[in-house]
């Protein structure tokens with residue numbers, strides 16, 4: 001999985017506002033409303049403790065500060081612990097945190113200490129980006145294309161199957177592909193035989209995974225992937241509603257899923 005860089009996290013709330021406008025135009029609802037409906041929860045007066053983690057590649061500049069900005073954006077009080085790792089965890093709990101946010105290179109979790117619920121960023125990101133795609137108001141059918149069946153893509157494909165969509169999926173990894181066919185019953189999308197979709201959920205760490213043959217005129221592409229899956233010229237040519245943002249939408253889903 002790609003690690004975020006400090007540059008990805010610059011100007012985060014402006015990026016969120018731009019995406020929220022697109023989400024609202026494309027689905028009729030903004031990210032808070034979609035999270036509320038998807039998880040059946042609302043923010044309360046939870047206090048969020050953010051613990052920087054030094055393991056592996058270490059602390060990412062802007063990461064904890066971004067989590068604090070997101071926490072506050074959704075109306076919650078938060079704080080970043082002075083120390084990282086175990087000492088920070090102790091500090092967060094002793095400081096009255098109801099929810100702990102922390103990430104190493106492999107997993108990013110939100111843990112609600114009051115109700116015991118725990119969420120991972122990869123599952124929540126898959127669920128919320130696929131949920132956004134599935135709400136496209138100009139959709140021409142219940143067919144959705146999922147590109148990438150790693151941890152995020154699989155979670156999104158699973159969510160869409162449960163919601164009753166016809167999921168077409170592709171991944172160059174045949175093990176991932178077979179697992180999704182056997183466990184979820186997705187249809188294999190053959191890139192040699194292109195067909196056009198009005199809803200696309202993309203979850204790969206690669207650029208240009210979306211080609212002209214896959215997208216309908218006027219479609220919604222929902223992707224947490226960095227870099228962007230969609231070549232710039234296609235966004236204009238096909239009048240695409242592109243939802244793409246590095247952190248806030250996934251973290252919003254994590255929080256709502258554990259309220």
Ligand code: 2YH
Nearest residue numbers: 004052053059060063103104105
């Ligand atoms: O970026 C990551 C991982 N790729 C998981 C994110 C899932 N989209 N982890 C962030 C590491 C943060 C660092 N340990 C810190 O600053 O605390």
